Amino acid sequence: MEINRRRFCQLLGSAVLLPRLTLAASAGDNSTKPMFAAAAKGRDGQYHLYLISQQSQVLLDHILPGRAHHTEPHPQRPLLACIARRPGSFIDIVDYQAQRLVKRIIAGSGRHFFGHGIFSHDGRWLITTENEISSGQGRIVIRSLEDNYSIIADYPSYGIGPHELIQQPDSEVLTVANGGILTHPDHGREKLNLETMQPSLMRLNLHTGERLEQQVLPAELHQLSIRHIDTNRQGTTVIALQYQGDAGQNLPLVAVHRSGQAIQLLSAPEPVNRAMKGYCGSARFDDSGRFAAVSAPRGDLISFWDLQDNHFISSVRSPDGCGLTATHNTAEFIISAGTGRCIRHNILSGETTRMPLTLKTAWDNHLTSVSL
Amino acid sequence: MNSVSKPLWPVLLGISLMLTTFGILHAAPSAQQWQSLNHSLVEEHILPRYQALQNSSARLAASSTALCRQPDPRQLKQVQSDYHQTMDAWQAVQHIQFGPIETLMRNFSMQFWPDRKNLIGKQLNLLLQQQDPQTLSTGYLYKASIGVKGLPALERLLFDSTLSDFENNSYRCHLSQTIAAYIAENSQATLAEWNADYRHSIATADSEASYYESHQEASVDMMKSLVEPVEAIRDQKILRPLNEGDQVRPRRLESWRSQRSLRNIQLNIASLKDLYSGTTHSVDSLLREQGRAPQADNISSLFNTIEQQLKTVQTPLVTHLPQAETVKRLRQISDALQQLDRELSAEMITLDIQLGFNSRDGD
Numbered sequence: 001m002e003i004n005r006r007r008f009c010q011l012l013g014s015a016v017l018l019p020r021l022t023l024a025a026s027a028g029d030n031s032t033k034p035m036f037a038a039a040a041k042g043r044d045g046q047y048h049l050y051l052i053s054q055q056s057q058v059l060l061d062h063i064l065p066g067r068a069h070h071t072e073p074h075p076q077r078p079l080l081a082c083i084a085r086r087p088g089s090f091i092d093i094v095d096y097q098a099q100r101l102v103k104r105i106i107a108g109s110g111r112h113f114f115g116h117g118i119f120s121h122d123g124r125w126l127i128t129t130e131n132e133i134s135s136g137q138g139r140i141v142i143r144s145l146e147d148n149y150s151i152i153a154d155y156p157s158y159g160i161g162p163h164e165l166i167q168q169p170d171s172e173v174l175t176v177a178n179g180g181i182l183t184h185p186d187h188g189r190e191k192l193n194l195e196t197m198q199p200s201l202m203r204l205n206l207h208t209g210e211r212l213e214q215q216v217l218p219a220e221l222h223q224l225s226i227r228h229i230d231t232n233r234q235g236t237t238v239i240a241l242q243y244q245g246d247a248g249q250n251l252p253l254v255a256v257h258r259s260g261q262a263i264q265l266l267s268a269p270e271p272v273n274r275a276m277k278g279y280c281g282s283a284r285f286d287d288s289g290r291f292a293a294v295s296a297p298r299g300d301l302i303s304f305w306d307l308q309d310n311h312f313i314s315s316v317r318s319p320d321g322c323g324l325t326a327t328h329n330t331a332e333f334i335i336s337a338g339t340g341r342c343i344r345h346n347i348l349s350g351e352t353t354r355m356p357l358t359l360k361t362a363w364d365n366h367l368t369s370v371s372l
Numbered sequence: 373m374n375s376v377s378k379p380l381w382p383v384l385l386g387i388s389l390m391l392t393t394f395g396i397l398h399a400a401p402s403a404q405q406w407q408s409l410n411h412s413l414v415e416e417h418i419l420p421r422y423q424a425l426q427n428s429s430a431r432l433a434a435s436s437t438a439l440c441r442q443p444d445p446r447q448l449k450q451v452q453s454d455y456h457q458t459m460d461a462w463q464a465v466q467h468i469q470f471g472p473i474e475t476l477m478r479n480f481s482m483q484f485w486p487d488r489k490n491l492i493g494k495q496l497n498l499l500l501q502q503q504d505p506q507t508l509s510t511g512y513l514y515k516a517s518i519g520v521k522g523l524p525a526l527e528r529l530l531f532d533s534t535l536s537d538f539e540n541n542s543y544r545c546h547l548s549q550t551i552a553a554y555i556a557e558n559s560q561a562t563l564a565e566w567n568a569d570y571r572h573s574i575a576t577a578d579s580e581a582s583y584y585e586s587h588q589e590a591s592v593d594m595m596k597s598l599v600e601p602v603e604a605i606r607d608q609k610i611l612r613p614l615n616e617g618d619q620v621r622p623r624r625l626e627s628w629r630s631q632r633s634l635r636n637i638q639l640n641i642a643s644l645k646d647l648y649s650g651t652t653h654s655v656d657s658l659l660r661e662q663g664r665a666p667q668a669d670n671i672s673s674l675f676n677t678i679e680q681q682l683k684t685v686q687t688p689l690v691t692h693l694p695q696a697e698t699v700k701r702l703r704q705i706s707d708a709l710q711q712l713d714r715e716l717s718a719e720m721i722t723l724d725i726q727l728g729f730n731s732r733d734g735d
Contacts (some may be wrong), residue, residue: 041729069735085735115735163735227735246488248480248518274477281734297730319589322730338729339592362729 069115155209232289323367
């Protein structure tokens, strides 16, 4: 019965009937303090949004209507926005304290999401990267929380396939990773323009959509897709790249950008760089903003970088590891994997500890710290 | 105890029957079971194949050297025959994509394929034009482009030439000899590292010293070697040359110059079948222990079907590919491979093996 009802509701796509939210953890201070949220594929074959406590307990288990990608916490309220992976069209806004789906946003007609979105620092706007399917052009769309997530602005991203975006610290500037890869929902996830792709890193004014800065890679590296980014408090952006050319090339897969300067490419030592298999999945700064982690899920490893002087520090093995988030400790990250494992690694001490999760699930690409 | 079990047992029996029917009761294999499987696969499947590769590539290196010293038709035939033996050995272990073969990208060095941009042709022609004697050492090849150091480059040199190309101490002959020596070194190093280190790492997969954290984690690498090549063979070795909806593309076939494209696929399938069911402890026996005998039978019969289907395809594929009958048969094989991929993937869930979520379908 339960399964049938759930399936029916999914088909219906109803925001009222669908939420199945359970408060899995019982009362108790530490066990109910949130630590991170992420989308995952459960053993039941369904897609879930989980919130995990500092004691590795499940605080929230929300069934999603499809596979999601990134989860964004609201800066002031107990809300999580979980965004469909490309070419999906839903965003679930969940209140994790009230354990309820607040809103299911559906992409506008002729549009789909790319898996990433953020809340503005002031908490008033939800900002997403979208595909205008007819033209294949990337869009940046701003929705107002005060107005039930209605669209108040819709700008070009000035590129194809915009992926992750970030708001620069203490400013009204957005940094957008235009991955450069053209896809069309009629062709699923097939990449349609690998020969001509031209990724870029774009800075835009949040309020006007004005183009402030554009950085591209040298022409011979145009197949390095700029997809995942993070910015520290100093405004420096770390970039995780994905190479779309022939296997066997050993190109840099990490880059750093500082305002007004060209993108600087960074290579790990040769064996590590090769082991990354041309593919990075996520990039995050640590709490101090000096260190960054970049995951390479195809190479089963996470690389760590000191971005004060742009050098590679070390790597750890993490089979199918992709999701990254900083803890409150300097140089420390949590790493989640498709195998279900979550580890905590400190770059400076070199210590790696496995989180005692009882939940068995395939963690999807991205992980988000939640600390309200 | 009695007072509880009496009223409850019919209910418990009912529930357990129900769970068994739906296949929920099968617990995942134990660490012990994974360890036994890994042991069988390493000792009986992987190591003998790398041993065979080392042996055949050493013979190839030796006969290539002899050819330069004394170029005659018999010796060229011998080198070509040794090339085939080496390619046989490589195709039989091509599916193992973890461990020492990954070190320094040895896998790509052995065989860079498919070569969509004709990197091999371009790089090789450059070498042949320049004829720089400094390029005639394996030391040079370690740093050289991926295109010029492996089996496909050697195939071009050996099968796109006539005997006169190898006479008079020609650069071409010495380059062939150097590439053959490099392949032999690579093969030898791969086996040596398995024996010195990686074999032990798998045997002690739950210890501090191991590369792996658990026996199951090591098994995931083994299972990837079983499942992932099925789709890769279908996509790259069959569908890409078939070029669905358009004219067939024979030159997209693997090893078309040496006219062994179909043989490669046959060796691949035979190897995957051996990995599935050919060892003392096997995936097949593990599935049966988990109560999945019907599914295990299904997978076995699919392997047999594909082997039979491959026998009916006319060779050399490179010349027969344009024929409607060949296309039809290859499509059937492609369908059977797709079916095999589905069945194997489904049983990975039964075995509680997560082949890779972010690494296989990331974003």
